[in-house]
Amino acid sequence: MSEQDREREEFLRVARTARDAAAGLAPLPRAAKDAALHAIADALVDGAARIVKANETDVARARENGTPEYMIDRLSLSAERIAAIAEAVREVAALPDPVGETVRGNVLPNGLELRQVRVPLGVVGIIYEGRPNVTVDAAALCLKSGNVAMLRGSSSAYESNSVLVTVMQEALRGTDVPADAVQLVPGTSRDSVKHLMRARGLVDVLIPRGGASLINSVVEESTVPVIETGVGNCSVYVDAAADLDTALDILVNSKTQRPSVCNAAETFLVHADVADEFVPRALAALKEKGVTVHGDERIRSFDGDVVEATEDDWYAEYLSLDIAARVVGSLDDAVAHIRRYGSGHTEAIVTTSQSAARRFTALVDSAAVMVNASTRFTDGGEFGFGAEIGISTQKLHARGPMGLPELTSTKYVVTGDGHLRGA
Known part of the structure; x- marks a missing residue:
């Protein structure tokens, strides 16, 4: 034998x-x-x-x-x-x-x-x-x-x-x-x-x-x-109606609180109407935390240290101090980006508009959708399940943090x- x-x-x-x-x-x-x-x-x-x-x-x-x-x-x-x-x-x-x-x-x-x-x-x-x-x-x-x-x-x-x-x-x-x-x-x-x-x-x-x-x-x-x-290409979308101080805190927490885990943010999307005000602040805050930003042309126009984003960057689960960034023309453009490149794990919207929050949560097809909260909350312990075996990104038999019932x-x-x- x-x-x-x-x-x-x-x-x-x-x-x-x-x-x-x-x-x-x-x-x-x-x-x-x-x-x-x-x-x-x-x-x-x-x-x-x-x-x-x-x-x-x-x-x-x-x-x-x-x-x-x-x-x-x-x-x-x-x-x-x-x-x-x-x-x-x-x-x-x-x-x-x-x-x-x-x-x-x-x-x-x-x-x-x-x-x-x-x-x-x-x-x-x-x-x-x-x-x-x-x-x-x-x-x-x-x-x-x-x-x-x-x-x-x-x-x-x-x-x-x-x-x-x-x-x-x-x-x-x-x-x-x-x-x-x-x-x-x-x-x-x-x-x-x-x-x-x-x-x-x-x-x-x-x-x-x-x-x-x-x-x-x-x-x-x-x-x-x-x-x-487990695979988590999670996004934070900063809406035109976002409170920008809140948006900055949520973005930095989502990316840097623990970058090597599946619920850390790997992409941030910014509505064009607030890009001029928000993006410079975001780039400065992320740079202070040691984050390398991989951005589209509009993002790179704000800071020469931003790396040019490739197609692979939009799909990337970095699990490191890296993040991809893009300016979008509308909430629907943000959703389209997430649907094309996301892994179905967790997405967040930062907005003061109830209608924008409702539309985002209805259109985004992920295991968890956060409204004005960090992506880092997608976790069995944080959800009150006590523990989890993992976070399911599929639709059968379980989806999201898998506690004992799952x-x-x-x-x-x-x-x-x-x-x-x-x-």
Whole structure:
């Protein structure tokens, strides 16, 4: 048997084990799941030294490979960071359990009682990059919603992820939750990712978390249903009726509060009627924050330091201190730009006009539309969901920040009293 065949057989063994665990996990009550999450949190804190030691191996290898320092920072774990991860698990335990919730129900004219109730998705595969904290966050959210987690992090964090999963499995052995409810996809090769993407019938859904190339690869190659998340080419549109002081604050916050995340602004659009007054102020404020502006001809006319925008810039998710900028002739022109170049994540309008706000929110087809607020608010925690598995930019099965309810499906429970259907 070749190494590739052995890896596939090992994957299938793990996937079948996960499938079996899903059947045991789904009917468990909230108390059992919450107790398991608290056991995981305690085990993470108790096992911090062991986790840090494994993480040091990953970090050393990353440095040998010339990995940029900001990526090493994302990869690195410390006792303090592990304690914060454990606290996040406890916060998930405190959230309401969506499983069993009645979405809708009624008694039909024939007397049948109909209820649509939330149920776990089953086995959730998560493919992600870099940060080992996602290993724990994703596992906790899956367990709380009654799902088994099959985790495939990047090879750069394999030692860290292996120990984190082992610690969580050890903690689960003392609870009612099956230890196999948290699984690490075996192997670090590209083939191990393909095995997960082709595991239709064993894995119910895949959630990719990472950059555009990762997400596009999973969407295009997977035979397992995929919830597309994360790519954020978000825009801020400054309307002709905008309060310009408010607009400046929202633009700077949207771009610079944390530029490396999917809900940071990557484009700003300015109505021509306020461009002469607003653009110089915006360019100065962004320059003070170290932002490089890639602008159209009108934007560049205000400042020689503005870089000429290319077609690629309008599509770009920079995730850095860069932003594309354009002057538009109308609100409808701004909407047309967003519809052509946007990723369907988050767009913001700054305006004092209710009619402009209503038209913008009606025409913009994105997961979230902000009116006089920063794009940075598109986040499960900020929306009051407590936590999120990701931000969906598609329209089926979930859209926007995905909290615990979005990690469930539904089924219909129909109760009768010997009912028979006639012709």
